[in-house]
Each structure stands twice: as C-alpha cells, then as structure tokens.
C-alpha cells in the first residue's frame with residue numbers, strides 16, 4: 001500500500017517540473033559555491049545558494065533533509081524497497097572525492113563534477129523530455145533514475161555515499177565539529193538525525209590531508225580540462241564564461257536551451273569534444289539570437305551564462321560574422337542583400353566597385369547574433385557564418 | 394481654295410475656337426465626338442497627327458506656355474494598365490481573363506520591363522517552404538507564363554519540380570508574354586509613353602500619353618500604375634515616397650564555356666555572370682551607384698559610364714590569358730533602375746512583418762523565400778491601394794513596403810504576384826461598379842484562386 005502512496009507522491013513531485021524552466025539548481029549550495037569560485041564572481045543567482053550554505057553549517061544535512069527533491073524522491077523510492085539485504089555500508093564514500101576534486105577544480109577555474117549535483121541531475125532529467133532524443137540526452141536524463149535505482153537496491157548509496165552536495169554538508173559539519181573539538185568535548189546529540197555523518201576525531205591536519213590531495217588532483221584535472229577546451233570554441237549563449245571555464249561551470253540543466261524563444265540553443269552532442277557534452281551551443285540555421293532577449297542568462301543557475309541586462313546583451317559578443325565570397329550570391333552577381341538587411345546592428349553594408357559586389361562587415365558593430373547566417377540564402381553551405389571568438393584559454 | 398472635307402473643315406473651325414480662347418468647352422465636345430467614335434472599337438486608328446488641330450506651346454514673358462486644348466481620346470476602356478513589366482503584364486492578363494475590357498500601354502516595344510529589357514533573368518523567390526514543403530508561390534498568371542516557357546527551347550532553366558529560382562530567356566519571355574496578352578484579349582499599345590493623368594476630383598479617370606501619333610488620352614474606370622517608377626500615381630498627386638537606390642546596367646557575354654576561370658580570377662576578374670538558358674552565355678549584373686532614377690542627367694550619365702565600364706571590362710577579359718574568346722553579346726536596352734517612387738499605400742508592409750509568421754485578412758499574394766527555405770510572407774491588398782486617391786492601384790516594385798522589404802518586393806516574383814492581384818482587383822471593381830478601395834476582399838481572393846493564384 002505504502003508503495004502506491006510513494007509512487008503517487010513521486011509522480012506529484014515530478015510532474016510540475018516537466019515544463020518548468022526555473023533555475024532550480026541555483027538553490028544548491030554546492031553549485032553556488034563552486035561556480036562562484038570558478039567564475040571568481042558572485043552574481044544574484046549565487047546569492048540564492050549561499051544562505052543555504054550558511055544554514056548547512058548550523059544544521060547538519062539541512063539541505064538533504066528539508067530541500068533536496070532528490071533526497072525526498074529517494075526516501076519515497078526507498079519505500080519501494082525490494083526485499084533483500086541492504087549493503088550500502090560497503091559503498092565507498094566517493095561523494096567526498098567528487099566534492100574535493102570539484103572544489104580544487106573550481107579554484108583552478110573549472111569545477112569538474114558540478115554536474116553531479118543532485119539538483120542538476122533533477123533538472124537534467126526533466127530537460128531530457130524536451131530535448132531531441134539522442135544517446136547523450138538519454139544518458140543525461142538517465143542519471144536521476146539511475147541514482148534512484150541505486151538507492152532502491154542499496155538504500156542510501158547515492159545520498160549518503162556518492163552525492164557531492166551531501167559530502168559538502170558533511171564536510172562543513174566535520175569542519176565545525178573539529179573546530180568545536182578544540183574547545184569542548186564532542187556533543188553527540190548534535191548528530192541525532194538519521195543522516196548524521198560519522199565524525200572521525202583526528203587532528204585537523206589528518207582531516208585535511210585527503211581533501212588537500214583530492215583538491216590538488218582536481219586542480220590539475222581542471223587545468224588539463226581548460227587546456228583541452230575546444231578550439232575554436234563553439235558558439236555559446238550570450239554572456240557565457242570563457243570557453244575554458246564554461247563547460248566546467250555549466251551544470252547541464254538545459255534551462256537555457258528550453259527557455260530560448262528562438263530555439264537556437266541546442267545541446268552539444270559531442271561535436272566539440274567530451275568536455276562540452278550537452279552544454280548549450282548556438283545554431284543559427286533558422287533563427288538568430290534576438291536583440292530583445294536575454295532569457296538564457298536569467299535562468300542559468302550556475303552563472304555559466306552571466307545575467308545580462310538587455311543593453312549589456314546587445315554589446316555582448318558571441319562571435320563574429322565572416323563572409324565566404326565564393327558562395328555569396330551578391331558576389332556572384334545576384335541582387336542579394338539578405339544578410340545586410342537582416343543585421344539588427346547595421347554591421348553589414350554593400351561594398352561594390354561596380355561588377356564585383358560583396359557584403360562588407362564592420363567588425364566593431366558585429367556581436368555575432370547570427371541574423372545574417374540565418375538569412376543567408378546560399379546553400380548547401382551559407383556564405384556568411386558566425387564564428388566564435390570568445391576564446392581566452 | 395481646295396474644298397476641305399467636312400471633317401477637316403470642322404477641325405479648322407475647332408482650332409479657330411480654341412485659339413480664340415473660346416474653345417475648351419465646345420472644342421472638347423467636338424473632339425470627343427470626332428475621335429470618340431473609337432469608343433469600344435478596337436480596330437479604330439487614331440487620326441494622323443498632321444490632320445489634327447495644332448496647339449503648339451509658345452513663349453509668353455519668357456515662360457513656355459502649353460495652351461489649354463482638347464485631347465483626342467484614343468480608347469475608352471474598363472481597366473488601363475500603364476507599363477508592361479512583370480507586374481503590368483500579370484495585371485493586364487488577369488483583368489482580361491476576368492472578363493473586363495483591358496488595355497495596356499507600354500513606352501517600349503516589348504513586354505517584361507526590367508526582366509527582359511533590363512536582362513535581369515533570374516526569377517528569385519518563386520518558392521517558399523510552406524508546411525515543411527518547397528512550395529511554388531508564384532502561380533496564376535506568373536506560373537502560367539513559366540509553365541509555357543518550360544515547354545519551349547531555350548525557355549527557362551531550374552524550373553523543374555524540386556528546383557526554384559528559375560532563369561528565363563529574355564526573348565522567349567517577351568514572345569510568350571505577347572502570346573498570353575493577345576490570347577487574353579488585352580488591347581495593347583506599344584510605344585506609348587504615359588505622361589499625365591486625367592482627374593475627376595479625387596478619382597483618376599484615365600491617362601494622357603505621348604507617342605508617334607501625338608498626345609492622346611485613354612479613359613478608364615480603373616488605372617493600374619505598373620510603370621515601376623510610380624509615374625502615374627505621382628502625376629495624380631497621390632502620397633508617395635521617393636527613394637534612392639543603386640542603378641546598374643546588365644550586360645551579357647558569350648563563349649563563357651571557353652574561359653579559364655582560375656586565370657581570370659588571378660587577374661581580378663571573378664564575376665563571370667549568372668547562367669541563362671542559352672549555352673555558354675552569361676548575364677552579368679552591375680550594381681552601380683546609389684542615385685536618383687528619375688533624374689535625366691543621372692540616367693544619361695550612367696548609361697554612358699556603365700556602357701564604358703562594360704566595354705572596358707570585356708576588353709580586359711579578352712586581353713587576359715584564358716578569356717580571349719569572350720565577347721560582349723548585349724548591353725541591356727533598359728538601364729537597371731531598382732527603386733524610385735513607392736506608393737504610400739493603406740498598408741506599409743514591413744520587413745519585420747514579412748519575417749514573422751502572420752496572416753492578413755486581405756492577403757492577395759504570397760511572397761517567396763529567396764532561398765526557398767523560409768515560409769512565404771503574405772502580401773496584403775493595402776500595399777497596392779493609395780491612401781486617398783480613388784480609381785488607381787499600383788503593383789510591382791512601386792508597391793508600399795519599407796526600405797528593407799523593397800529588396801524582396803521588387804523581385805520579379807513579387808512583381809508577378811502583386812500584378813496579378815492588382816489586375817483581379819481592378820476587374821472586380823469594374824464588375825461591381827465600385828472603386829478598388831471598396832472591392833469585396835472575399836470575392837477578390839476567390840477570383841484570384843479561381844485564376845490559379847496561391848494565397849497560402
């Protein structure tokens with residue numbers, strides 16, 4: 001009976017999110033912390049997650065207990081538990097490693113495993129329904145069900161052992177505890193909740209050794225990841241962090257892809273290397289990045305896409321247009337001015353010495369919105385295309 | 394004194410009245426009686442100029458004065474189409490096919506305007522992607538013309554199913570337009586240059602034209618201005634805009650199959666023109682400076698400068714290794730004036746409107762996509778209809794659009810479809826005895842569909 005109740009509760013919890021584009025993951029203190037560290041900036045959206053971080057210091061596992069939808073789903077799923085032995089105690093505590101690798105990575109500008117945040121998994125699952133069905137999107141959507149399945153089979157395996165957000169809260173509790181240890185004896189009653197971590201009572205140095213090693217490894221991994229950023233970088237949404245950080249800070253929630261009214265943002269299906277998998281790429285096949293829209297930055301929970309005002313957005317450079325004269329209709333002698341007319345920033349004009357005419361670009365006015373590319377009639381390949389120049393790494 | 398025939402005697406008398414300043418009222422009545430015998434009779438020839446009364450202009454106080462005078466009425470018709478370009482051709486055929494008496498006057502000796510005389514041969518945006526499929530939007534009169542061209546050799550290329558933006562042969566196009574115009578029963582007069590309008594209050598009642606047979610009048614119930622330059626609506630005082638645009642001159646070169654493209658490209662000669670139905674022949678576009686296409690001095694200067702530039706360019710090709718066999722086949726008889734006057738219509742269609750999905754209650758044509766990939770854009774009747782003036786419609790490159798949409802509206806494809814719409818609307822106005830402004834839109838759309846037009 002209770003199984004049915006659980007299923008209904010799960011369904012009730014899940015269904016409202018199917019169409020939402022709220023930046024849910026911004027609530028996660030893990031996302032807030034590592035993306036702020038990686039981007040070296042604190043945006044409005046970070047401020048949603050930080051109070052939760054402070055709260056987590058005061059109340060152990062507060063997020064897991066009161067906020068995390070995945071935790072709640074797990075609890076519900078746990079009630080579906082199939083008869084058998086629970087063997088989660090033998091699972092390694094990989095969550096800590098994810099945490100420290102990611103923090104170390106964030107310090108080096110590239111938070112390696114931020115995408116494992118439970119809220120990222122949660123939103124990723126719902127996004128999968130709205131994205132084209134590919135192996136990559138199915139893979140992303142499968143992470144949440146997988147985590148839940150794991151917990152059904154091995155209760156607590158995900159939440160207590162693997163979740164990096166859980167590990168973060170645990171680490172905060174440990175830090176607080178070890179500080180307290182210096183002044184007074186351990187107060188066991190603090191950790192009366194069922195999720196309470198096992199607190200080792202060793203020296204601060206011993207406590208810090210493993211995180212330190214993991215962070216160093218994470219930092220090295222981050223430098224490596226940044227070094228291997230796709231070159232030239234793919235076209236990212238307006239206001240995106242530099243490419244060598246973007247793929248790290250982006251948690252793959254697909255909020256931007258779903259909110260984009262022009263539908264120019266598509267999940268990267270591996271065309272630009274593994275690092276960018278499922279991150280948003282802009283594609284100007286049929287539409288362009290409208291001058292009166294900044295929706296993607298508004299919903300980005302991690303700040304991978306910065307929040308821009310409309311005025312800032314109109315100056316934010318996504319890329320730059322380039323004309324290939326061998327394909328250009330105007331250069332071929334047709335009276336085509338499709339790209340010139342389409343440009344909202346008046347960056348293009350006709351250049352002509354009579355017989356030879358072509359579109360001329362004023363690079364100082366072009367922000368790479370893609371209007372010209374979308375309008376270009378040349379096929380199969382267009383004569384004017386936008387190329388990313390947001391490379392800094 | 395040699396006795397004059399009665400008619401000539403009457404004319405002399407008339408002349409006397411007129412020059413005595415008593416004339417106009419009586420005179421116009423008499424002239425109308427005399428030449429007005431033409432009413433409805435197509436075969437009637439106008440009186441030779443020599444036999445008509447003379448009213449030469451004269452100098453008074455250093456000013457050239459044109460005396461008031463009655464004009465012979467060359468024809469009286471239901472619908473008068475002025476200008477036989479792509480738009481005028483489609484308008485005349487549509488009106489005639491709808492069963493009203495239709496007349497077309499054209500200043501030159503052939504139909505097609507810039508398409509055939511300007512040697513602008515590629516009909517861009519004949520198609521659009523509608524509901525996921527490449528769909529021909531230029532149907533009806535324009536579609537009929539292209540279908541017929543597809544049956545002759547050399548007629549039209551890239552017109553097979555699945556293709557779009559066909560290129561037609563100018564001579565085949567002229568010939569086929571002649572055929573369709575006469576077949577439809579349009580009364581056509583070449584070598585007639587419309588110079589003025591006949592007004593009755595706010596309503597246009599006809600036009601005045603000059604010709605080898607002198608200055609004469611044509612009376613009509615509805616006039617369609619497809620001169621491309623809005624000569625008629627401007628003369629009638631209709632609100633309009635005047636724009637500057639690049640003015641070029643197209644030429645054609647032959648033996649293009651024998652050139653070595655790479656060698657020529659090295660010499661900076663890249664543009665070798667666009668294909669045509671004729672083998673080894675290309676038409677070469679020239680953009681030219683942006684200037685006023687209504688200024689005689691500019692038009693004259695550009696004819697000379699462009700012809701010189703063309704001559705020198707072909708000489709340069711011939712002097713370049715790999716281009717020796719190329720020859721200048723033709724310079725377009727018509728200067729490439731792209732845009733001059735645009736009517737201030739009851740609806741100014743904007744580029745923005747054309748790029749967003751929308752419909753209009755008064756859609757009378759569908760504009761195509763230059764690359765065939767985008768959806769068609771509905772064209773409302775209001776772009777053809779003057780704000781205040783009655784009895785007149787425009788179509789083609791002078792239709793009411795904003796600066797950016799000019800580039801789509803002036804394409805041959807949109808000229809054919811808006812011309813078709815104007816012709817059908819004029820016919821309906823005549824049939825329903827109303828002004829074009831009051832035409833029943835549902836009926837107009839039904840007539841257009843009946844004539845094969847595509848309205849989405």
Ligand SMILES: Cc1cc2nc3c(=O)[nH]c(=O)nc-3n(C[C@H](O)[C@H](O)[C@H](O)COP(=O)(O)OP(=O)(O)OC[C@H]3O[C@@H](n4cnc5c(N)ncnc54)[C@H](O)[C@@H]3O)c2cc1C
Pocket residue numbers: 334335475476477478479480481498499500501504505506507508511513514515516517585586587588619620621622624641642643678679728729730731788789790791803804805806808
């Ligand atoms: C250089 C150039 C390149 C172009 N390239 C392309 C292209 O690649 N593809 C494309 O689709 N379009 C192109 N265009 C545009 C297109 O050719 C024209 O806009 C279109 O043909 C205009 O058709 P129309 O019937 O509106 O006007 P027109 O073709 O100008 O027809 C007007 C007719 O009216 C006659 N006329 C004018 N005044 C009078 C008068 N007062 N009395 C009597 N008759 C009169 C003229 O002789 C002419 O026959 C180009 C235009 C130019 C100039």
